[in-house]
Structure formats: C-alpha cells, structure tokens
Amino acid sequence: MDKNRLFVDLHVIQTVPPSCINRDDTGSPKTAIYGGTTRARVSSQAWKHAMREYFKEVMTEEELSxxxxxxxxxxxxxxxxxxxxxxxxxxxxxxxxxxxxxxxxxxxxxxxxxxxxxxxxxxxxxxxxxxxxxxxxxxxxxxxxxxxxxxxxxxxxxxxxxxxxxxxNYDAASQVAHSISTHAVHSEYDYFTAVDDLAPEDNAGAGHLGTVEFNSSTLYRYATVNVSELKKWVKNPEQIVRVFAEAFIYAMPTGKQNTFANRTVPDAVYITIREDQPVNFSGAFEEAVMSRNGYSKASIERIQEYAEKSYRNFVEIPTYALGTGEGIERLCVTKSVKENLETLENCVRELLDKAGEAE
Structure with missing residues (x-):
C-alpha cells in the first residue's frame, strides 16, 4: 500500500423539511432512481457552490478564487x-x-x-x-x-x-457526491395565491395564482479530500481540509429558501481519516429505509451497520474516526463539531509530518 495516501471522508445524515433546494429544468426538485425507488437528490454542483459561498465568510478575499x-x-x-x-x-x-x-x-x-x-x-x-x-x-x-x-x-x-x-488543467483534490435521500420520496405541490394590496374592495379574487413542487427527505451526503494531492498546491493543507469540512457540514444550497425556510443542520456527522482509499457509504441505502416514525435514526443505524461490515470485509479501519450526533457511538467517540474540526486539523498535520519525516 502506498503510504503517501491520505484521505479525509465526510459522511453526513441531514433531514430537510418541505423544500426545493435544487431544481431541474422544469422547476421540480431533482430526483434519482436508486435501489429501484425514487429518491430526492441534490447535485454535487449545487452543494459545492454553497460551499464556495461559505468560504467567502471564513477566508480572506486574497485567498479566494x-x-x-x-x-x-x-x-x-x-x-x-x-x-x-x-x-x-x-x-x-x-x-x-x-x-x-x-x-x-x-x-x-x-x-x-x-x-x-x-x-x-x-x-x-x-x-x-x-x-x-x-x-x-x-x-x-x-x-x-x-x-x-x-x-x-x-x-x-x-x-x-x-x-x-x-x-x-488541475486535478481536483476533492470529490463531492450527489446527495440522495435514504428513503423513497414522492413530490407534493403547494397551491398558493398572492393578494393585490391595492385591489378594490369588491374584487375578492387573488392577484396571482401558482403552484410550487417540493419534497422532504433525510439525505445521505458524502465528500472526500485527497490530502496528498492537496498538499502539492497549498502550503497549509490541514487548515484547508478543516475549512472544507466545516463548509460541507454547514453550507446549504439556497433554492426556494425564502419560500420554505428549510435551513437545517446535520443529524449526524462521521469523519474518517484513511490511508488506503476513500469509501462512500451510499450502499447502506441501496435498500430504501422504511419507517413510519422518521428516517434519521434508522439512517444513522444503517451507516453504523454498513461501515462495520465494510471494515470487516473490504477496507481498513480508519486511522482516525470522529463523530458528532447521537446514534453513531459504535463507530467513534462523539464530540461537538467544533472539537472534531480542531482534532481533524491536528490529526492531518500529524500524519503529514510523519509522511514528511519518512521521505
């Protein structure tokens, strides 16, 4: 195994209420067929754009592109x-x-x-x-x-x-997956009217009629950073990994946000530092989660089961594992996002220093 390999994987379970944060060319929420059922989908491009908007809040103008x-x-x-x-x-x-x-x-x-x-x-x-x-x-x-x-x-x-x-050209040091719901979804329609404030009193009709399509979902989100590739081009790769992770956790596309006020934070975050290869856990949801009492808890349990199976049968246990949120205690000791981001930066720095000493 190439000891210069170093990857940071980010796994997020996030519940989004009625919303339309990423639309297709017809104005409908994006979807995908996965495991034979229709899932809510948010494109990687939409989330990366949101992350770049977040970068503007935490980085200087000179550091931005x-x-x-x-x-x-x-x-x-x-x-x-x-x-x-x-x-x-x-x-x-x-x-x-x-x-x-x-x-x-x-x-x-x-x-x-x-x-x-x-x-x-x-x-x-x-x-x-x-x-x-x-x-x-x-x-x-x-x-x-x-x-x-x-x-x-x-x-x-x-x-x-x-x-x-x-x-x-530059090869990207990061990859961001399309987010998909862990369960099947069905779109709904909101019929709305707008009243003309200056209409005559005898005019009882609406000034505007319309519909907007929406869905609600619990999403599985995944991204990975090839730290070894990133190190070629930036002086402070550990800091950039931290900023990337923070943006991925907190940023959200803004489609129809004024209509739905759908801004949420994750239900659970699982961060791994790996020295073999990136591992996407979307396979945990190839069979859609079935529930009448919410999807978040069941989705987090699926992540735990799938990760443990993957570690037993296919890939190495992560060098470091960090987590935030209830329900993923079997995979790591859970702490706040702030604490985990600090630990992430320190662990990446430590591993890069060791790799530098070995060269």
Whole structure:
C-alpha cells in the first residue's frame, strides 16, 4: 500500500423539511432512481457552490478564487492598481492571449471583452499576470506559468478544466457526491395565491395564482479530500481540509429558501481519516429505509451497520474516526463539531509530518 495516501471522508445524515433546494429544468426538485425507488437528490454542483459561498465568510478575499468569463475586467483593474496611467483592458487582453486563453469581443454588450468560456482563476494568479503586463513582459511561457502557479485552495480542491489549453488543467483534490435521500420520496405541490394590496374592495379574487413542487427527505451526503494531492498546491493543507469540512457540514444550497425556510443542520456527522482509499457509504441505502416514525435514526443505524461490515470485509479501519450526533457511538467517540474540526486539523498535520519525516 502506498503510504503517501491520505484521505479525509465526510459522511453526513441531514433531514430537510418541505423544500426545493435544487431544481431541474422544469422547476421540480431533482430526483434519482436508486435501489429501484425514487429518491430526492441534490447535485454535487449545487452543494459545492454553497460551499464556495461559505468560504467567502471564513477566508480572506486574497485567498479566494473566481470563476467567470469576465476575467479581462478583473485583470484590467489589477493592472491599473499597479499603474493607473496604463490601458488596463488592452494589456489584460494581451496578457490572457499570451497565456493561451481565447478572448472575444461581445458586440451585444457594448464591445465588452470576455473569455470565450468560464475560467477559474485565483487572486494570486491575477496579481502575477498583472505584474508581468505592467513590466512589459513578452514571453508567452511566463504568462502561462503565472496561470499555472499558485492556484489557490479552491482551484486545488475543485479542479480546473481548460478545453483550449489542457496544460492549465488541475486535478481536483476533492470529490463531492450527489446527495440522495435514504428513503423513497414522492413530490407534493403547494397551491398558493398572492393578494393585490391595492385591489378594490369588491374584487375578492387573488392577484396571482401558482403552484410550487417540493419534497422532504433525510439525505445521505458524502465528500472526500485527497490530502496528498492537496498538499502539492497549498502550503497549509490541514487548515484547508478543516475549512472544507466545516463548509460541507454547514453550507446549504439556497433554492426556494425564502419560500420554505428549510435551513437545517446535520443529524449526524462521521469523519474518517484513511490511508488506503476513500469509501462512500451510499450502499447502506441501496435498500430504501422504511419507517413510519422518521428516517434519521434508522439512517444513522444503517451507516453504523454498513461501515462495520465494510471494515470487516473490504477496507481498513480508519486511522482516525470522529463523530458528532447521537446514534453513531459504535463507530467513534462523539464530540461537538467544533472539537472534531480542531482534532481533524491536528490529526492531518500529524500524519503529514510523519509522511514528511519518512521521505
């Protein structure tokens, strides 16, 4: 077994009341067929976006990255911060073109210069490109190197794909699964009306009629971080793992949140630090949980049973196991999320230090 392997797995059981936090193209809550029954589903993209919004609350602006077609404007602003007398947009277009990206002029937006596709770029990369542009650098490789170096923790975690130039790609150090309900679900419809406050008194009708589709569910959520991969690109991987875990536990997509006020916290969190491979426990729910007295308790019991079976038959017992919430005491000693996040950071640091000493 490769002793440089180090993974942090996050397993969350979370109950969500009537809600529509992630919709498909028809406005219906997303679903999936799993184990022969229809389950509620929240896409990984929706939860990752929520996590990136959470990062904004706990990280500095300089540590964050941006995904946008409007990188020309960002770079132009940075160039003019360094030298206000320069034509920032012209130099920005030139710098990005030298770096291998395609810039187009959108006539519909007043000849606004934009990239032809979304691009994920860190604050440090913007600053490096701006400095090269201000210095009058002509070497294309220098601009390309500026876009490859110092990716920022978000790019390191979630990866970057550049169809125009694969050399600028990053493999994601994290994976986030689509969340699914541990049980079968059936969508319901809310028929609603809105009253016109200024309607005449003799007009008893509603000003607006409509329906919104929703469901409620107990979700199994899973994510994993390849710490060894993350270490290649960030100086403080243990801190980034902690921030990732905190965001995964607390962030929530905001679809129809004003309508349903569905913001909840997990019922249980199980964190493992593994040195063999990541392990997703969704198989615990291939057979849908059946209950008339709630799904949370039964779902946590399923996690315990499935984890113990997996450890007996297929994979190693985790190097460290941390938990929060009632019902998972067989797998670990449970503590508060805050205590477990502190322990997680310390354990990852300890294992990375040991690996460094062994090299």
């Amino acid at each position: 941006k995904r946008s077609k409007r990188v020309v404007g960002l770079l132009a602003e940075e160039i003019q911060k360094l030298n206000s007398g320069l034509n920032g947009e012209k130099l920005a277009i030139d710098a990005l073109t030298k770096a291998g990206l395609k810039v187009k002029i959108d006539e519909k937006k007043g000849k606004k210069a934009e990239l032809d596709a979304l691009f994920f770029i860190s604050s440090a990369q913007i600053q490096a490109l701006a400095q090269l542009a201000v210095d009058g650098c002509e070497e294309k490789e220098s601009f390309k190197k500026a876009l490859k170096d110092i990716p920022g923790f978000e790019i390191a975690l979630f990866g970057r794909m550049v169809a125009a130039d694969p050399s600028l």
